Every structure is written in structure tokens, then in C-alpha cells.
Amino acid sequence: AQKITQTQPGMFVQEKEAVTLDCTYDTSDPSYGLFWYKQPSSGEMIFLIYQGSYDQQNATEGRYSLNFQKARKSANLVISASQLGDSAMYFCAMREGLDNTDKLIFGTGTRLQVFP
Amino acid sequence: GAVVSQHPSWVICKSGTSVKIECRSLDFQATTMFWYRQFPKQSLMLMATSNEGSKATYEQGVEKDKFLINHASLTLSTLTVTSAHPEDSSFYICSARGLIKEAFFGQGTRLTVV
Numbered sequence: 502a503q504k505i506t507q508t509q510p511g512m513f514v515q516e517k518e519a520v521t522l523d524c525t526y527d528t529s530d531p532s533y534g535l536f537w538y539k540q541p542s543s544g545e546m547i548f549l550i551y552q553g554s555y556d557q558q559n560a561t562e563g564r565y566s567l568n569f570q571k572a573r574k575s576a577n578l579v580i581s582a583s584q585l586g587d588s589a590m591y592f593c594a595m596r597e598g599l600d601n602t603d604k605l606i607f608g609t610g611t612r613l614q615v616f617p
Numbered sequence: 618g619a620v621v622s623q624h625p626s627w628v629i630c631k632s633g634t635s636v637k638i639e640c641r642s643l644d645f646q647a648t649t650m651f652w653y654r655q656f657p658k659q660s661l662m663l664m665a666t667s668n669e670g671s672k673a674t675y676e677q678g679v680e681k682d683k684f685l686i687n688h689a690s691l692t693l694s695t696l697t698v699t700s701a702h703p704e705d706s707s708f709y710i711c712s713a714r715g716l717i718k719e720a721f722f723g724q725g726t727r728l729t730v731v
Contacts, residue, residue, distance in 0.1 A: 544725040545723075548719050548720075551719055610660055
């Protein structure tokens with residue numbers, strides 16, 4: 502079974518609008534972490550936001566917020582006030598356990614295109 | 618955020634030769650480094666996990682004799698693709714983690730084997 506599922510291969514959004522990128526996960530481990538990364542065409546992976554399974558509040562980092570719904574096992578990324586520079590691939594990832602040596606499992610990604 | 622430097626950014630090599638890719642954590646000590654492979658328009662697939670001073674742990678299906686990983690210090694890990702073939706052409710990217718939740722990534726290396 503897929504550990505991380507991103508059902509949207511591509512998304513379009515107009516500049517200055519908000520957009521939600523979907524991510525659902527599957528784990529039986531009570532301790533886990535959820536990550537979102539941005540990958541522009543240059544290839545680098547840029548860390549955006551992190552949510553721990555025990556965190557009570559949804560994570561926020563500037564224009565990025567994570568809509569964490571634990572019971573539904575979803576961790577959607579919300580980008581507010583989209584900018585042209587937000588156009589990129591976005592990957593959701595999960596780490597099971599809280600040990601720093603645990604690996605990240607990535608979803609298949611969503612390509613976001615922001616148009617003027 | 619923390620800085621992870623990967624070198625080279627791109628490399629072209631002849632079939633049968635070996636290529637070494639370096640991953641350095643510049644401003645923190647990386648107790649664990651991860652090596653990923655990404656084919657065009659696909660997700661990152663973990664190849665191996667390396668801890669400083671010990672042998673790397675390879676994911677199922679990854680040939681350890683072909684993809685040699687060395688993590689000799691807390692700031693440097695290397696991936697050597699031995700006897701490279703065209704099917705090894707891919708985007709290789711490392712990530713490094715210290716005593717923090719996030720894993721920071723290098724810029725990636727685009728390998729083309731001709």
C-alpha cells in the first residue's frame with residue numbers, strides 16, 4: 502500500500518489566490534512526522550514545513566500552512582497569496598518514528614503552475 | 618536553514634567508468650545522510666542511509682557493489698557509481714540530518730552516462 506498519496510498530478514492557480522495541495526498518508530506508527538518540500542526546475546529540494554504527529558496545532562511557515570487532520574490521515578499544504586515563483590513540483594513526505602535516522606518516504610508529487 | 622552542498626551539479630561520463638558524488642553539510646554535523654535517485658517526472662526513491670563511521674544501509678533492489686557509499690566524517694558522504702551504464706543516468710540527490718527534525722537536501726547531481 503502507498504504510504505504517501507498525492508492524488509493531484511498537476512494544479513493551476515492564479516497569482517494572489519490560495520491553493521491547497523492534497524496529501525494523505527498511511528501508517529500504524531503513533532509517532533511520525535510529515536514534511537512538504539518544493540522542487541523547482543533546478544532540482545534542489547527546498548524544505549517548506551513540518552508537522553509532528555503529536556503537534557496540537559497546525560504548522561505554519563509564512564505563506565505555507567499545513568492542514569493536519571489526523572483522524573483522516575491527511576496533511577494538505579495550503580499556499581496563500583500564490584506567487585509566480587511558487588511554480589514548481591511539491592512533494593509530501595513522511596518519516597515514521599521520531600528517530601533522526603529514520604528515512605523519508607515521498608509521494609509522487611504535484612506540479613503547481615501559477616499564472617498571472 | 619542548514620546548508621548542504623552537493624558536487625558536482627552535473628556530470629557526463631563514458632559507459633564503464635566510475636563517478637563520485639560528494640555531499641557536504643557546511644554548517645552542522647550530519648549524523649545521518651541519505652542518498653536518493655530521481656528519474657524524470659518521478660518521485661525521489663531512497664537508495665541508502667548512511668551513518669557516520671558505519672556501513673550504509675541499502676534499500677531493497679539497490680546494488681551495494683554498484684553504488685558505493687562512504688560516510689567517513691560528520692560533514693561528508695560520498696556516492697560512487699561504479700562501472701556506470703546508460704541506465705544509471707538519473708538525478709541523484711543527498712540529504713543530511715543532524716540533531717534537528719528536518720532533513721536538508723543538496724542541490725542534486727544530474728548524471729548522464731554515454
